[in-house]
Amino acid sequence: MPGYTKRLGRELSDLKTNPAVVMDDNPLYAGKTFRLQFRFTPTYPIEAPEVQFIASLGRGIPMHPHIYSNGHICLDVLGSGWSPIQTVGSVSMSIQSMLAGNDRNGFPQRTERPPDDARYIASAPISPKQTRFVYHDDNV
Amino acid sequence: MEEGKSSKTTSCCELDIRSLLYVSLNDNLVCPICCSAFVDPCYTKCGHTFCSVCLYRALAQSQKCPVDRGPLSDDDICPPPKILSNMVNELLVYCPNVDKGCKSTVQRCLLRHHLQDKCRYTLLACPSDACTELIERRFIDRDPANCFHRPIMCPDCHDSVAEFELDDHKNTCTARSTKCPDCSKEFSMADIKDHLDTCSESVVTCPANSLGCRWSGRREKLDSHTAECVLTSLAPFLDKQEERIANLEAENKTLRAQIAVGGSNSMLDSDVFHIFTEHERFRSELERLSEQLGELEIRQSVMLTNQTVRAKEEIQNMRNAVNAIRHQMHFLMMERRTWALQNLATSSVVPPGAVVPASSSAAGSGASGGNSNGHEEVANIRFMRRESEPYRQDVKL
Numbered sequence: 406m407p408g409y410t411k412r413l414g415r416e417l418s419d420l421k422t423n424p425a426v427v428m429d430d431n432p433l434y435a436g437k438t439f440r441l442q443f444r445f446t447p448t449y450p451i452e453a454p455e456v457q458f459i460a461s462l463g464r465g466i467p468m469h470p471h472i473y474s475n476g477h478i479c480l481d482v483l484g485s486g487w488s489p490i491q492t493v494g495s496v497s498m499s500i501q502s503m504l505a506g507n508d509r510n511g512f513p514q515r516t517e518r519p520p521d522d523a524r525y526i527a528s529a530p531i532s533p534k535q536t537r538f539v540y541h542d543d544n545v
Numbered sequence: 546m547e548e549g550k551s552s553k554t555t556s557c558c559e560l561d562i563r564s565l566l567y568v569s570l571n572d573n574l575v576c577p578i579c580c581s582a583f584v585d586p587c588y589t590k591c592g593h594t595f596c597s598v599c600l601y602r603a604l605a606q607s608q609k610c611p612v613d614r615g616p617l618s619d620d621d622i623c624p625p626p627k628i629l630s631n632m633v634n635e636l637l638v639y640c641p642n643v644d645k646g647c648k649s650t651v652q653r654c655l656l657r658h659h660l661q662d663k664c665r666y667t668l669l670a671c672p673s674d675a676c677t678e679l680i681e682r683r684f685i686d687r688d689p690a691n692c693f694h695r696p697i698m699c700p701d702c703h704d705s706v707a708e709f710e711l712d713d714h715k716n717t718c719t720a721r722s723t724k725c726p727d728c729s730k731e732f733s734m735a736d737i738k739d740h741l742d743t744c745s746e747s748v749v750t751c752p753a754n755s756l757g758c759r760w761s762g763r764r765e766k767l768d769s770h771t772a773e774c775v776l777t778s779l780a781p782f783l784d785k786q787e788e789r790i791a792n793l794e795a796e797n798k799t800l801r802a803q804i805a806v807g808g809s810n811s812m813l814d815s816d817v818f819h820i821f822t823e824h825e826r827f828r829s830e831l832e833r834l835s836e837q838l839g840e841l842e843i844r845q846s847v848m849l850t851n852q853t854v855r856a857k858e859e860i861q862n863m864r865n866a867v868n869a870i871r872h873q874m875h876f877l878m879m880e881r882r883t884w885a886l887q888n889l890a891t892s893s894v895v896p897p898g899a900v901v902p903a904s905s906s907a908a909g910s911g912a913s914g915g916n917s918n919g920h921e922e923v924a925n926i927r928f929m930r931r932e933s934e935p936y937r938q939d940v941k942l
Contacts, residue, residue, distance in 0.1 A: 411564045412580045432821065436805055450578060451602050463802070488611045489603045490577035 412450060416492050425494035427501040433468065434504055440464045441500065442476075443493055444532075453487035455534050456496060469507055470519055475526045477533040478503075479519065481540045560641075560657060568637040568650050574629075578603060578611060582653075583625075583633045590621040594629065597622075642666035645681070680709070753777040 444455040458466045458476035466472060471479040482491060482499050519525070530536060563581045574582050578599035587597045593612045595603075600622065603611050610617040634654035640647040641656075645666040651659045660667050665683040672685060673692035680694075696705040699714060701721035706714045715721065721734045727746035741747065745765040751758040753776035760770050771777045 409563075409579060415580045432818070438805075451606050486614075488609070488614060489599070489606075490611045492580075 409449065413445065416494065419492075420494055423494075425497045425501075427498060427505055431505050431507065433507060437467070438464055439467050441497065443496075450489040450491070453483050453491075453534065454493075454496070455532050456483050456500070457533050467504055468517065469504060470517060471503065472518070473522055473525050473529070474518055475529055477525075477529060477536065479538045479540070481538075483533070484538055484540075486540075560660065562653070562656075565638040565641065565653070565656070566643070568639065570636065574633055574636070582636055583629070586625045586629055586633060587622050588625040588629075589617055590623070591615050591617065594625055640664055640666075684709075751777060753780050756780060756783060 440459045440461060442455075442457055442459045446452055446454070457478060458472065460466050460476065466474055466476050473479070478500065480499065480503060482488075482496065525536075562584045563579055565581075567582060570582055576583050576586070576594075576596045576599055578595055583594065584596045584598065586594050587600055588594050589600070589610055591610050591613055593610060595611070600611075601619075604617065604619065608616060608618055634652065636653045637650045638653050638656055640649045640651065640659060642660075642664055647664050647666045649659065649664070665681065667682050668679040669682055669685055671678050671680050671692060671694060672687075673694075676692045676694050678694045692708075694707050694709065697708050697711065698704070699706050699711070699718055699721075702718050704714075704718075716734070718734055722731045723734060723737055724731055725737065725740055725744055725746075727744050727748070730740075732740050743764075745763065747764055748761055749764050749767055751760040751767075751770060751774055753774060756776045756779070758774055758776040760774065762770065
């Protein structure tokens with residue numbers, strides 16, 4: 406795929422000048438730091454990158470009904486909703502707004518893991534892209 | 546990447562237009578998929594423009610417009626307006642050989658021509674028959690017998706070196722000697738570096754230069770300067786201070802991080818969170834209750850209206866019944882009255898034959914008796930009618 410390696414370089418320099426940050430004060434995540442991992446296949450940007458949260462020292466996996474405890478994220482733009490015009494910046498924005506939208510409707514259960522978390526992580530594939538998520542909940 | 550590509554430009558067919566460097570680029574001329582200026586643009590029925598290659602690749606993956614996600618098939622793609630093709634073709638780009646020294650900027654559509662026929666840095670096959678190497682165009686006019694890749698002998702070390710490598714070799718050749726720029730003595734290339742660090746003639750600056758000492762002079766004078774330089778004597782102390790400050794800064798940073806991490810997990814935070822959720826719970830409870838209250842109110846008013854309507858209907862029925870009764874009574878009264886009047890008439894008709902002519906003298910008593918009788922009847926009727934009147938008024942109320 407000629408030309409598409411150049412695109413990642415451009416995205417990187419764009420992110421340096423203009424980082425994709427959503428200003429938000431959701432008390433659930435205030436002051437915490439999380440680490441996102443992007444893995445790009447040679448077919449990027451025609452196919453979506455693999456994106457997941459990575460736990461490390463001082464960096465956990467955010468509590469969210471669409472984020473499994475192994476860091477996999479159930480978000481349509483990372484699967485069937487991917488479009489090649491999306492960038493690392495736009496995906497980061499989507500995930501940030503997913504976090505920011507959490508627990509805004511007064512549901513205390515929004516601070517928990519997905520209901521099938523234990524079952525999923527027991528048999529989860531290494532790459533989140535190999536999971537066929539069902540996007541049923543548009544509230545968060 | 547640039548180098549790998551430009552070596553390919555010898556064949557000049559595999560020019561990667563997407564990796565070119567543009568002199569200036571309008572964001573409206575950038576393909577949203579490859580993020581570089583349109584190459585062979587095409588236009589969708591929903592009004593979006595992409596490079597043809599990018600769009601067909603995206604459509605092979607999913608039959609949707611990448612921008613608006615509307616359904617899109619190969620038939621919905623048409624060539625762009627001519628002006629767009631012209632605009633992207635006329636964009637100025639730097640020659641891909643810019644890192645070799647080509648300073649030209651050309652219109653993108655003319656780049657191929659530039660590389661093929663003009664650029665002095667394009668690699669071409671060496672004109673020498675025996676040689677299979679490539680050389681840049683600027684050297685191509687040399688005598689073919691004098692091939693650029695022909696090995697020649699280094700005049701100093703007598704190794705054989707390709708001619709085009711000779712310039713690089715000269716800087717590294719160990720046998721070659723050179724002059725020290727300061728003391729003018731001859732040294733071999735291997736030794737000159739060491740000598741430059743110790744040459745007593747070379748000009749050096751005070752070691753406390755970074756602290757503000759402006760002194761510079763020959764190296765042999767340096768010792769006498771450092772002996773009297775105040776800043777040099779202070780330097781160890783200042784360095785220690787500097788080191789301490791750096792350590793404190795690092796410590797401060799880690800402490801800050803610890804506070805940030807610990808603070809978010811502390812009891813206080815969970816308490817606040819608990820209160821927050823409790824508050825949310827109460828709020829939803831309150832909302833539920835007020836909703837119920839409103840519902841009850843509505844039900845109450847509907848019930849009330851229903852009952853009132855029923856009562857009104859009943860009153861109407863009763864009124865109708867009373868009216869009917871009144872009519873009946875009226876009819877009965879009328880009947881009775883006519884009957885009474887008839888009675889009166891017969892009683893006054895039968896006696897006159899005997900009484901009226903006979904008693905003109907006793908007319909007073911007879912008439913008065915008859916009169917009094919008739920008055921009584923009338924009074925009776927009046928009385929009965931009167932009796933009905935208050936009753937009527939009662940009903941009207």
